[in-house]
Amino acid sequence: MRPASVFASAMGKYPCAVSIMHNGNTINAKSTLNLIAACLKCGTEIELVCDGDKENEALAEGAKMIEDGFGE
Amino acid sequence: MIKGIGVSAGVGIGRILLVEEHSLEYTPHEVKDTEAEQARFNGAVETFCRNTEAQAEALKASAGAKEAEIMLGHISIVQDPYLIGEVEKKIAGGTCAEAAFEEMCDMFIQVFSASGDDMTMQRAADVRDVKAGVLGLLLGVSDVKLSDAPPSTILCAKELTPSMIAEIKKENIVGIITETGSTTSHSAILARVLEIPAVMSVPDIMSCAKNTQEAIVDGGDGCVILAPDDVQLGEYTRKRERLLEERRELEKYRGRPTQSADGTVYELVCNIGKPQDAAKALEFDGEGVGLFRTEFLFMDKTSVPTEEEQFTEYKKAAVILKGRPLIIRTLDIGGDKDIPYLGLAKEENPFMGFRAIRYCLKNRELFRTQLRAILRASAFGNVSIMFPLITCVDEVREGKALVEELKSELRAEGTQFDENIKVGIMTETAASGIIADLLAKECDFFSIGTNDLTGYTMAADRGNSDVSYLYSALQPSVLRMIRSIIRAGRECGIPVGMCGEAAADPMMIPLLISFGLTEFSVSAPSVLRVRKSISCWTKERADEVAEKVMSLSTQSEVRDYLKTVV
Numbered sequence: 268m269r270p271a272s273v274f275a276s277a278m279g280k281y282p283c284a285v286s287i288m289h290n291g292n293t294i295n296a297k298s299t300l301n302l303i304a305a306c307l308k309c310g311t312e313i314e315l316v317c318d319g320d321k322e323n324e325a326l327a328e329g330a331k332m333i334e335d336g337f338g339e
Numbered sequence: 340m341i342k343g344i345g346v347s348a349g350v351g352i353g354r355i356l357l358v359e360e361h362s363l364e365y366t367p368h369e370v371k372d373t374e375a376e377q378a379r380f381n382g383a384v385e386t387f388c389r390n391t392e393a394q395a396e397a398l399k400a401s402a403g404a405k406e407a408e409i410m411l412g413h414i415s416i417v418q419d420p421y422l423i424g425e426v427e428k429k430i431a432g433g434t435c436a437e438a439a440f441e442e443m444c445d446m447f448i449q450v451f452s453a454s455g456d457d458m459t460m461q462r463a464a465d466v467r468d469v470k471a472g473v474l475g476l477l478l479g480v481s482d483v484k485l486s487d488a489p490p491s492t493i494l495c496a497k498e499l500t501p502s503m504i505a506e507i508k509k510e511n512i513v514g515i516i517t518e519t520g521s522t523t524s525h526s527a528i529l530a531r532v533l534e535i536p537a538v539m540s541v542p543d544i545m546s547c548a549k550n551t552q553e554a555i556v557d558g559g560d561g562c563v564i565l566a567p568d569d570v571q572l573g574e575y576t577r578k579r580e581r582l583l584e585e586r587r588e589l590e591k592y593r594g595r596p597t598q599s600a601d602g603t604v605y606e607l608v609c610n611i612g613k614p615q616d617a618a619k620a621l622e623f624d625g626e627g628v629g630l631f632r633t634e635f636l637f638m639d640k641t642s643v644p645t646e647e648e649q650f651t652e653y654k655k656a657a658v659i660l661k662g663r664p665l666i667i668r669t670l671d672i673g674g675d676k677d678i679p680y681l682g683l684a685k686e687e688n689p690f691m692g693f694r695a696i697r698y699c700l701k702n703r704e705l706f707r708t709q710l711r712a713i714l715r716a717s718a719f720g721n722v723s724i725m726f727p728l729i730t731c732v733d734e735v736r737e738g739k740a741l742v743e744e745l746k747s748e749l750r751a752e753g754t755q756f757d758e759n760i761k762v763g764i765m766t767e768t769a770a771s772g773i774i775a776d777l778l779a780k781e782c783d784f785f786s787i788g789t790n791d792l793t794g795y796t797m798a799a800d801r802g803n804s805d806v807s808y809l810y811s812a813l814q815p816s817v818l819r820m821i822r823s824i825i826r827a828g829r830e831c832g833i834p835v836g837m838c839g840e841a842a843a844d845p846m847m848i849p850l851l852i853s854f855g856l857t858e859f860s861v862s863a864p865s866v867l868r869v870r871k872s873i874s875c876w877t878k879e880r881a882d883e884v885a886e887k888v889m890s891l892s893t894q895s896e897v898r899d900y901l902k903t904v905v
Contacts, residue, residue, distance in 0.1 A: 269408075272415040273641075279420060298421030303462050304450045309679065335642055336679045 351514025629860025789839025
């Protein structure tokens, strides 16, 4: 649960919408529950989409967290 | 007698307290004043968060930070923006708060349970826990007050949640029975931490047991007896007495020096994995720490811990030990211990691969950071450095050269450290055993890691049931390896300790005394037992036993013989 909740709360700080595209689904990346439900595993290919205020900052932080191994 | 799985040893005799899950039934209804309904929901969520935080605090004190973190996860569920948003929509549409929240939780429970992924499926239990908590608050049904449980209570529940454990007073609870759970489940770990006898996976216990009914819990054998007769009560009272007597007998060794029957004094220290375990080592009367595994520090993080972070943790242990020995082993990763963010490559043969000292010497920055942190902590206690998995002299020289380089760095900065800090090695490979005479000239002490030494000497993985019969420290080859390591250390005048499981094995102790081991490093709960065991032997008698053992040709002969003398 930890990586999901760490990621969701980090993204929650930004005003823009943050979502993860995976297998044609759009997942609300500010929601721990949705992230868990998506069953994303280390090594899964995903697309991170930020749209709105501070989108660049959100994208940068989110991408870094994912590259660092999703907070685990 | 009802059988379950014994998860926490000991016998408890007391009266049952059923921890009933109260009914969370309600009649869904349409709401007119949706704003008031929303406020009612917000209030329940707030209270839930406040209670959970308080429980996490209590749990942190009784069982540790890791346990508390799980509870804090419940807060992130209840505050999930998506969940909250959907609940708000439903309430705005006229659904009552109970139904709105339950529908959303059930949806996630269903999705998680159907995922087929173990980790995700386990999270369904967390959502269920949160759902029950919030619904309870909305419906105004109060929890059973576990903190009010009278002395000699046996808790009986379908499932024991961390929030329940956080509430109990451990002096009043003599046993735990649950319908679900097993040895590795969270509540089992907590029961062991709190030293409460516990039996889990007892079928239908909630319908069989009655409140205030007398009962016996045997956490060793995994059985529960409801309404025991006089014979059973007598039998288990005696068993409990015997277990307590054994404990009291061992207690006599508390506070005494560790010495053999003829007065030779040994060092009896503990293996720990976290700085706060140093306090536990002292609580069990350990005389210091012979092995501080530092992996945890790296495993609980998302990136390499900084020098400052590591320094704080090492210093914490040094300060707790107040000048007693603290041997810190540098990072021993690779093999079966992975740290995801280090990005270790998958290897064909990880136990023979890029691990421990090999990895550290190639990843200088990481190694420097750790060694600097240890050196700085050495200003606060009796700290030594230990390198794992040494196989050749070059590794020791290279590691020590780095330590010297960092010492000059710290000296130049004016940072305090122990100038005479000792640097030793784990002798846990066949190679290190064979060249122990050469290695002894290069370092300040040896510590024999019998778990890896046995595996590497026998070329046998103890986790592989087809070859685990070979895996034994009593194999003549492993015993010769141990003898020669100790002898090489003695000849060079350096102390030799042992931090593997064999150090606490009563059959091994006479041999180690005879070979000349000076330090035993064991798990904290074994301290008094090992001290007692050492006190039974004179050097003369241990020598006789060792001589006989070393003349035997097979592991089973060794074992059979030792059984007759221990």
